[in-house]
Each structure stands twice: as structure tokens, then as C-alpha cells.
Amino acid sequence: MQILDGKKTSEDIKKEIAAEVQQMKANGEKVPHLAAVIVGNNGASLTYVGSKVRSCEQIGFDSTLVALPETITEAELLDKIKELNENEDLDGYIVQLPLPKHIDEEKILLAIDPQKDVDGFHPTNFGRMALEMETFLPATPFGIMELLERYKVETSGKHTVVIGRSHIVGRPMSILMSRKGNPGDSTVTLTHSRTKNLEEYTKNADIIITALGVPEFLKADMVKDGVVIIDVGITRVEDATNSKGYVIKGDVDFDGVSKKSSFITPVPGGVGPMTIAMLLKNTLLARKIRSRK
Template identity: 70%
Template structure:
């Protein structure tokens, strides 16, 4: 069993991106610049945004944080997005989700200039991805592809089951894995809460990507020998034995599943670190596209 180490792979990626940034600067070209908009004080969102700011510093990017209070109106937020869209120094930006209930998330994502949409959520980028045209890929699926490629996990002709159909992970993952690419050419099944024969499907799968948000849902009796398992989930589960009072659990019961695996991602330290690294990669691509 080999661990698909996202922590190490993302660190390698950041070193590669930092080298590219040094090269850009040595040629007198513009330093890549990533901005983030954070609305409110959601703990997880603040943690993610701070991690993105630190990653920018590490690779040599410029970064800007637009920090807005919880009560910010939709109109004010759209005005801030418009400013970033029209700021030539900003190569890419993200609007941290989730947003407060009074703001229409879809309207906000639609307002982002697709050329600066380094999260890959705008319909233009989703459409281009679907048609296999150059596009910003959503950071989490992009990170999973990168992990599979770097560990030389064979995907061509394999049966892949994606558990979860979200727009952020499940659906784009199913499209990307079926396309002609290094980590692709697979036969993909998308499973979800209405799937009747999920265990049967999983037992036939060579690769399982679990992205449904239910802790330790995938268990050892649901997988075959030599399977590759990618665990996208991360949930805080109450645990009195831990100092913090909780532990982080993925969608996969690691203890029962891992003995059967040829490859598996840990939680934490698997897919999570890759998401931020790929956001950096998308920002570098955005900067390079502008020449």
C-alpha cells in the first residue's frame, strides 16, 4: 500500500512554481498576483484563506485579501468583484465559499471574469473543461489528477467510481477522468445518495473517489483488493481522547479500507494540500496567459 502524499506533492509543486516565478521576475515581467474575497468570519473559511495567503508568500506571488463583514450586501460584494475584474494587476481571484445566506452564490460566481476565475467555477470555464478546451480546472479535481499522475497510477481503461455529484468535485472529476489525458481514459460511474447498488459498484471499481461529505462512509467490505482510493472528505468528528475535542475524518474508513489498497490518500494530508497548490498553479497560468 502506497500513500498518495498530498502534503509532499504540494510542497514539490510549490517549489516548482516558485522557480517559475523567479524566472518571470528575472525577465522583468510582472509578478503573479492572487486576490481573495472573504465575507464574514466563518472559521473554516478564514483558515483556508490564510493558508492561501501563506502559499502566495511561499511561491513569491503578490496577494490581496478583501475582508468584508458578514452583513455586507450583495451589491457591495458585486462592486468589489467588479473592481478586481478591472484591476490589471490582479491575475486571478477567488470568492471564498460559503457566502452568507442573504447573498446569491450563483450570481456572485457568474460575476467573476472567466479569465480571472482561478477557482474554475464560472460556467465558461466549466463549459470549456467539458469540451476539453483550455480552461481553469476546479482546484480540487485538478489536484487529484496531479496526484494520480505523479504517482503513476494507471487509469486508462480502468473502472472509476466517483461517489458524489457536486459541481465542485464529483461532477468535474467524472468528466476529467473520462477524457484523453495522463490521468484519464477511464470508464466512469457517478454514484450518489439515490444510487441503489453502491456497494456492488464499488466492489467492481479499480479506482474510487469519495467526495460525499459523510465521515468514514466507505468501508473495507465495499472495496476489492488492489483498489486505488482518493478520499476528498474532511469532517470534524467529536473525540474526547483528543486535546481539541475532535478529530478530522475523511469519507473513507482508513483502517478497514487501506489494507486492501494499492494506493490511498490520507486525511489530513492528502487531497487538501493539493487544492491550494493547484490554485497557485492556476494563478501562474492566468499570469502567463496575459504574457
């Protein structure tokens, strides 16, 4: 069993990007500029956005934090999005979710210029991904593909079972794993809450990618020997014995399933750290595309 170490891999990627940024500076080129928009004071969102800004500083990107009050109207936020779209100095930006309930998230995400959508959520970019064209891949699926590639996990001709059909992870993963190339060329089954006899699929899977959000859902008796496990789940579970009062659990019963796995991602330290690294990689791509134009 080999651990797919997202923490180490993400640090490797950041170092690679930092070296490229240094070369850009040496050549007198503009360095990538990423902005993050946050509305309100959601604690988890503030922490996540803060880590993105720190990562930008770490690798030499320019970064801007756009902090807006929770009372902002939808129209005012759309005006801010338009302003960011038209800002020539900005290569890409993200709008941190969730947004306050009085704001239509879909309307905001659709308003983002697809050429600055480094989260990869815009329908234009989703469509380009499905057509195997150059685009910004959704950061978490992009990170999973990068892990599979760097650890040389064989995916061609393998049966991949994806658990969960969200637009952020499950559905894009089903597309990416079936695309031509490496990683890819996999036969994919997309399962979800209405799938009957899920174990019939997981027991026959060579690769399982689970993004369900149910702690330790996938047990050892649901998988075969040699399976590759990608655990995207991340749930806080109350634990009085822990100083924080909780522990982080994935969708997979790690202790049991790891004994049967050839490769497995831990939680935390697996897929999570890769998400920010790939957001940075998308921003670098956005700068390159803009400079080509």
C-alpha cells in the same frame, strides 16, 4: 499499498512554481497576483484564506486580501467584483464560500470574469473543461489528477467510481477521468445519494473517488483487492480523548480499506493540501495567458 502523499506533493509543486516565479523576476516579467475575497468572520474561512495568502508569499506571488463586513449588501459585493474584474494588475481571484445568507452565491460566482476565475467554478470554465480546452480546472479535482499523474497511477481503461455529484468535486471528476489522456481514458460511473446497491459498483471499481462527507462510510468489504482510493471527505468528529476535542475523518475507513488498496490518500494530508497548490498553479496559468495576450 502506497500512500498518495498530498502534503509532500503540494510542497514539491510550490517549489516548482517558486522557481518559475524567480525566473520571471529575473526576466523582468510581472509576477502572478492573486486576491482572496472574504465576507464576514467565518473561522474556517479565515483560516483557509490565511493559508492561501501565506502560500502566495512563500512562492513569490503578489497577494491581496479583500476583507468585507458581513453586513455588505449583494449590490455592494457585485460592485467589488466588477472592480476586481477591471483591475489590470490582478491575474486571478477567489471568493471564499460560504457567503452570508442574504447574498446569492450563484449570482456572485457568475459575475466573476472567467479569465480571472482561478477557482474554476464559472460555467465558461466548466464548459471548456468538458470540451478539453485550455482552462482553469476546479482546484480539488485538478489536485487529484496531479496526484494520479505524479504517482503514475494507471487510469486508462480502468473502471472509476465517483461517489458524490457536487459541482465542486464529483461532477468535474467524472468528466476529467473520462477525458482523453493520462490521467484519464477511464470508464466512469457517477454515483450519488439516489444510487441503488452502491456496493455493486464499488466492489467492481478499479479506482474510487469519494466526496460524500460521511465519516468512514466506505468499508473494506465494499472494495476489491488492488483498488485505488481517493478520499476527498473531511469531517470533524467529536473525540474527547483528543486535545482539540475532535479528530478529522475522511469518507473511507482507512485502517480497513488501506489493507486492500494499491494506492490510497490519507485524511488529513491527502487531497486537502493539493487544493491550495493547484489554486496557485491556476494563478500562474492566468498570468501566462494574460501575458500572451
